[in-house]
Amino acid sequence: MAKVSSQDLGQEPIGKLLIRQAVPASIGILVMSLNILVDTIFVGNWIGPTAIAAINVVLPVSFFIAALGMAIGVGGSSIISRALGSDNPKKACKTFGNQITLTSIITVIFVIFGLWYINDLIPAFGGKGDIFEPAKVYYRIVLYGVPILALCMMGNTVIRAEGKPKFAMYAMMFPSIGNLLLDVLFIKVFDFGMAGAAWATTGSYILCFLFILWFFLSKNSELKINFSHLGLDLPIVKEIGSLGFVTLARQAIVSVTYLLMNNILFDLGGETSVTAYAIVGRMLMFALFPVYGITQGFLPIAGFNYGAEKYKRVRETIMTAIKYGILLAAIIFVFLMVFPETITKLFTQDAEVLKETPPAMRWVFAATPIIAIQLIGAAYFQAIGKATPALLLTLARQGFFFIPLIFILPKFYGELGVWMAFPISDVLATIVTVFFLHREVKLNLLPKEIK
Template sequence: MKKTTSVDLGIEPIGKLLIKQAVPASIGILVMSLNILVDTIFVGNWIGSTAIAAINVVLPVSFFIAALGMSIGVGGSSIISRALGANDNNKALKTFGNQLTLTLLLTVTMIAFGLYYVNDIIPAFGGKGNIFEPAKIYYKIVLYGVPFLALCMMGNTVIRAEGKPKFAMYAMMIPSVGNLLLDYLFINVLDFGMAGAAWATTGSYLLCFAFILWFFLSDNSELKIKWHHFGLNFPIVKEISSLGFVTMARQAVVSITYLFMNNILFELGGETSVTAYAIVGRMLMFALFPVFGITQGFLPIAGFNYGAKKYDRVRVTINTAIKYAVVLATIVFVLLMTFPETITRMFTSNKEVIAQTPSAMRWVFAATPIIAIQLIGAAYFQAVGKAIPALLLTLTRQGFFFIPLIFILPIFYGELGVWMSFPLADVLATIVTAYFLNREIKRNLIIEID
């Protein structure tokens, strides 16, 4: 069997290549999302519905710190893809070494900060009343594993940049399966409660890190770095930071959104509304896995061909990715509009939560068929190294539209206004992204330079 290399990104037919890149990414995201989904089901049924709300409070904090690794990974991987496309292997190696150094420095610093201010952070993110104590237990244990999660998220994007989507898929599947097995052991068998759920999550991060470390030390990776590559290089750090800041800003806005949503919903509907949002949030992570997979598969193909100045292939990649993602998003939309109550009952038997969640779910996913345009559009600018438009388009949905809407609409519609904000923000962000993406294609991707 022919060994896959980064060169294939500039040679194979786009449709075939996108499927080859996106299917493993989708499977990896599916398994990871199923892990989060089943983990929530286990916690809800074995510990209680308050435990679901507690985890939902902690997630934005731990994910924000871990997103430092993802941000450095995505920013550096854009450079690596373009460098490999331009046959500049030295820059690719130096970039990877700098990614590792930055990830360790930043995540360890943030975790020390997070542990020191634990009693202030948890209430700020909605961990109030009966939610506080289980949230604190979960938070402190999970935070110890977050540096490993950050390294995994960074390493995963680099594996994709090398054109090795199957290994990236394995890296996502291993901790997911591991977490479920550890959940069963620590929660159901050993009865460790919230601490068991937290140790299962932390253990899964360690499993993922072990696999990614093996990948880069084995012959499967083209990036064989040496000690001198770890030394920070200012131009590379600047480029990683400018591109990675896009992902970091997106995750920061996500965390801020959780902060606002948990507090607004707690005031409007108490713990029941926070739990409903936690369930809908899990479905947002799970149900859209094929669309996110297309986006992940799109990134290295667009970046490599842009670096190789094969602009016709970049244009075809954009059109094909949007077409595939719209079809998949529409299928997801139909399923969620049809079975929201059945889905809710999987998580909890709490009658109040079951009564409230299906309606919220329908509102949240109402504009799902069009979100592909927004996701692919923002990803394109990041893939080709255009940090400013990538940043602005990434922040459009949640930063510019969604957050203002969740403060304005509840004044007129109460809690319903919170749920209405989701589809309205999706529509507005898609219109803006479509305009700028179309302008970029007409200006810069018409003439192919050999």
């Protein structure tokens, strides 16, 4: 394998570079998403549809804590990309050391809190009725491994910041495959039920951590840290926090959305509606993997070239990423509009769920072709270290538009109003993103004579 350097981010043609960065990221996200998808199929067919709803209840809590690691990872990786772009490896190593310390301390505290209030959190997130007991079993076991997952998510973003997307891809692939094998062993062979599904998930976190640990201890990483780098540096912590808060806010909004959706849908349609949302939610994670891959590939390229003051390359990166993203999203849109019934049958044969899920899926993905603009716009501001617009664009879709709509529309359209909120919020958020991004390019990325 040819030696890959972070300096390539500022030299190779943008189209070629974006593909080289995005394809491994897309494959990694695809494998991880397939893992979640197949895991849900296994659970639905081997344990039952209630088990799918139970896992959906647990996800907001576990994902939020894990997102603390992602937030610290993305915030720190923006600093690392720009530090490498401006030839400052000392700051890059210090930032990475601070990321490790922050992730370890904060996630352990949140896990202790989450376990202490287990009986209050599960019902609050929709784990009511028959859903409560299986959700509690899954929640307790998965939470033990969440700090490890947080370190994995943090480390993965740093690997990408170094310009090593293939290793980031491997870090997602190995545990995903391991999780499926453990699913078969613990659920199908040993018949451990929900506990088996939970231990399979936790085991996959450990596999991911071992691979990432190997990467940073090997010669593949440019970041060679020592114990002095682990000591917290206040300016770096503040910068990680301001940029990472964008990612954390995004995941917090996702968790709040799950909480509200599970409760609203439970009141409108009971366990069936919650299960339908769980299936649609899995498709939201899975179907858009190439668009998320483009976004992940875009981040280190934009950050590095902005740090190197190569603004023409930054503009080209934005336009190329949006073009590729829209094309891929349009293909996904057609597939989901044509085959929602077939997709639903993969998860369950329950007649009520089969009736409710396909029309909901069509509504949820109705504005998919424009979603790349939202993702790239928010990612750009995060990559260049501008936390405020990044935060506003991250919160726009779900925080400013979607959450108000799921309270307003059901008053007029019932459960249909909940599903209608998805495309409406996508369109409104895209309009806001276009405004901010166009203004930023005009003010800061164009030569003075063109402004």
